[in-house]
Amino acid sequence: MESAAISKVAWTPTALFRWAGYLLGFALGGFFDGILLHQILQWHHLFSGIETAPWLDLRMQVMADGLFHLLMYGIALAGLWCLWRTRWEYAQPGAGRRLWADALIGFGVWHVIDAVLSHWLLGLHRIRMDSASPLLWDLVWFAVFGLGFIALGWWLSRRGGTSGTGRAGAAALFGAVAIAMPWSMLPAPGQSAVLVLFRPGVSAPQAIAALERIDADLLWSDASGQLWAVRPAAGQRASLLYRHGALWVGGSLLPAGCLGWLQVRT
Structure with missing residues (x-):
């Protein structure tokens, strides 16, 4: 009887478990940005907006991208450490939904911070450096991959039940790639470099x-x-x-x- 009563007590995730999702989602956001925009689409590098030495050297730009990815690896490892420390919580009802929700929020937070800090305050780069309307690209990316994913994570965290919610979170992240990847095959105006x-x-x-x-x-x-x-x-x-x-x-x-x-x- 006592064990049955305990099982009915609602599970409240610890702060460390929440941070596991936030950090993993944040790192995935950084990897999504770096791999898609820096390497596949080649729309910008980390310091494309800086037009002084030594950043005019393409090798320095590529090195900066590599260091950026190294930082994302560090953040991802921190998230995995948090998840390992709270691994017992993952067996609780709704834990998978909560982890995915927090990861989606972390994914969106990365794009919000990147837009505000890197694009608008520091001017390190824009989403598409060769665009005649760079602000439009910034705002679309900010709305879809920033605010949109934060809202999706918040909705998922408020949704009751566990059936299918983990798959919904995974589908959202995979959907981001599915939406963005076809752009990599669009022809550029004129001849490609x-x-x-x-x-x-x-x-x-x-x-x-x-x-x-x-x-x-x-x-x-x-x-x-x-x-x-x-x-x-x-x-x-x-x-x-x-x-x-x-x-x-x-x-x-x-x-x-x-x-x-x-x-x-x-």
């Missing part, structure tokens, strides 16, 4: 000769002469550069994105 990394031993004159084979316009190059941002001529395939010393050619099916704001260097 690509990054070309030549293997060690290929001199700058040899690299230039290879680029001339596809009539590429030079957008940017690093001091070593091995990393180039170029725009191939119409009808030319950047993949041909693999025959002429290229170690890696990236972005040929992606929007020009972050390359659009690079200035021609001579």
